[in-house]
Amino acid sequence: MKILVVHNRYRSEQPSGENNVVDAEVALLRSAGHDVRLFERRSDDIASMSLAGKVSVPLRVPWNPAARTELASRLRMDRPDVVHIHNTFPLLSPSVVAACTDAHVPTVATLHNYGMVCPPGTLYRDGQVCTSCVGGQPVPAVQHGCYRGSRIATVPMAVSTAVNRRRWWSGISRFFCISGAQRELLVSAGMPAEKLMVKHNFVEEPPVRRELPGExxxxxxxxxxxxxxxxxxxxxxxxxxxxxxxxxxxxxxxxxxxxxxxxxxxxxxxxxxxxxxxxxxxxxxxxxxxxxxxxxxxxxxxxxxxxxxxxxxxxxxxxxxxxxxxxxxxxxxxxxxxxxxxxxxxxxxxxxxxxxxxxxxxxxxxxxxxxxxxxxxxxxxxxxxxx
Structure with a gap:
């Protein structure tokens, strides 16, 4: 099977579970004989951008036409059997879903967090669980500045959540939920249940295991x-x-x-x-x-x-x-x-x-x-x- 993995890598200064999961899945698929190719952006690259480039990053969070065009070209060149999307924030945007739809390529997406129903993806605010945006528009997220404590920083993510929700739901063939609890909440928020399947993350066999009583x-x-x-x-x-x-x-x-x-x-x-x-x-x-x-x-x-x-x-x-x-x-x-x-x-x-x-x-x-x-x-x- 030929698989194209689409992922915006998080900053290397902070250990990322999502990056680790993507890397582990790519290695696993390749070890099983599948042809896996990558279409990536790296958040580390923002630091080396010009001032104009840095200013434009929030504007491209809801929609990045350049990413759509480049992915469309890769799809024509690689002709994958399936595309697997992971993270699109902040340099790819949901425009990559449109590129896959235009190319009529079957597409799956792993939902690593609650970003489909909560702009920062955390369901957490002011020290407690928050579901104010679940099942509705993400206005509360902007009001409370849920991303980095800033209303201005939250706006691009809220806009992306609001305007691209239906595009995700119609353009993705299957969503991988990483737990049943996550799937249950997303179905209650209106996501199409028939497209949501549970696929827990796996862990490699550790080189050492506990043999003696713990210390x-x-x-x-x-x-x-x-x-x-x-x-x-x-x-x-x-x-x-x-x-x-x-x-x-x-x-x-x-x-x-x-x-x-x-x-x-x-x-x-x-x-x-x-x-x-x-x-x-x-x-x-x-x-x-x-x-x-x-x-x-x-x-x-x-x-x-x-x-x-x-x-x-x-x-x-x-x-x-x-x-x-x-x-x-x-x-x-x-x-x-x-x-x-x-x-x-x-x-x-x-x-x-x-x-x-x-x-x-x-x-x-x-x-x-x-x-x-x-x-x-x-x-x-x-x-x-x-x-």
């Missing part, structure tokens, strides 16, 4: 409010788990986390770590904690923990209830609740139960999240679009 509880992710790091800082002193908390990652709250960790002997903040270092931390973990307060469309670190044979503590909302089998592969706490998070942290490190949960988590990974499962679902989606 620490691990938080692995961005240091941001929506990821629940402040909630974790409140819950940890109450948990009294008897082993250290290790924090790895970076973000806007890094200084706050550093200051807090310095006051506690049972907390170690490592900052940003390499992929290999993160794998080693996972393999030595008693449990992974993912205390997100927003509605995650997926939870890649949960599946990475499963692959390493490590159970997870996560909130009972978003994609987590379908990723974490409560009381089997991990524990679910009440979203945003300090006391139930602390209780789950305390319970999950109990030795006998912890070992059982870790083994069950590994079995769940082998059943649902391996590369072979991911490849089967990718090809099934492509064939459905072509059909």
């Amino acid at each position: 620490h509880v691990l938080y692995l992710g961005r240091m941001t409010e929506e990821k629940g790091i402040r909630l974790l800082m409140q819950a940890w002193p109450r948990a009294d788990v008897g082993m250290p908390l290790v924090l790895a990652g970076t973000g806007p709250l890094s200084d706050e986390v550093t200051a807090w960790a310095a006051t506690r002997r049972d907390v170690q903040y490592l900052g940003l770590r390499t992929k290999e270092e993160c794998r080693q931390l996972l393999a030595r973990a008693s449990a992974v904690v993912v205390p997100s307060v927003w509605l995650e469309a997926f939870g890649l670190v949960v599946v990475e923990a499963m692959a390493a044979g490590v159970p997870t503590v996560a909130p009972a909302h978003g994609a987590f209830p379908e990723l974490v089998d409560a009381e089997v592969t991990g524990l679910l706490h009440r979203p945003g609740d300090v006391s139930t998070l602390a209780e789950c942290l305390r319970r999950i490190v109990a030795p006998a139960r912890n070992q059982e949960m870790g083994e069950a988590a590994r079995l769940r990974y082998e059943k649902d999240f391996t590369p072979s499962v991911g490849l089967d679902r990718l090809i099934a989606g492509y064939q459905a679009a072509i059909g």
Whole structure:
């Protein structure tokens, strides 16, 4: 099969789960013998643009005719069997959908977030879950400046969401939702249910897995409010788990986390770590904690923990209830609740139960999240679009 992957890569200064997923899928497809070609833009390139070029970027977010023209040329030249669109913000725009429609090429799109119904794609505002724009026009997003806290910065994204919604829905043959929870919300917002199929992200077999009892509880992710790091800082002193908390990652709250960790002997903040270092931390973990307060469309670190044979503590909302089998592969706490998070942290490190949960988590990974499962679902989606 000849596949053209369309993606706007996020800035390299911030680790991107979406970039990692795209790279992993491309490598997987190529290893299976498929001819995969790329049509990409890189957000890193904005920094080297002229002043006029930088000023024009927001104007091209809703519609970039140059991207449409260039993709149309590639489609004529490469003649792919299917096009797979990932991210189009900010340098590609939904004009690439029009190019595929004009060329009569079957097209699929992975929905990595909630951008179809929420301009910033997060469903999160002022410290809580927000669905004000779901099922309607994105006026509230502009009123509240939901993207980067700026009304001006939010306008191009809101305009793109409003004017291109029907183009996406009619021009894409199949949408890959990365969780059932995401699909359910998008269907409730009016997206065509028959075009939405669930395709969980997969995780490669880790080079190391947990073999000995864990040494620490691990938080692995961005240091941001929506990821629940402040909630974790409140819950940890109450948990009294008897082993250290290790924090790895970076973000806007890094200084706050550093200051807090310095006051506690049972907390170690490592900052940003390499992929290999993160794998080693996972393999030595008693449990992974993912205390997100927003509605995650997926939870890649949960599946990475499963692959390493490590159970997870996560909130009972978003994609987590379908990723974490409560009381089997991990524990679910009440979203945003300090006391139930602390209780789950305390319970999950109990030795006998912890070992059982870790083994069950590994079995769940082998059943649902391996590369072979991911490849089967990718090809099934492509064939459905072509059909």
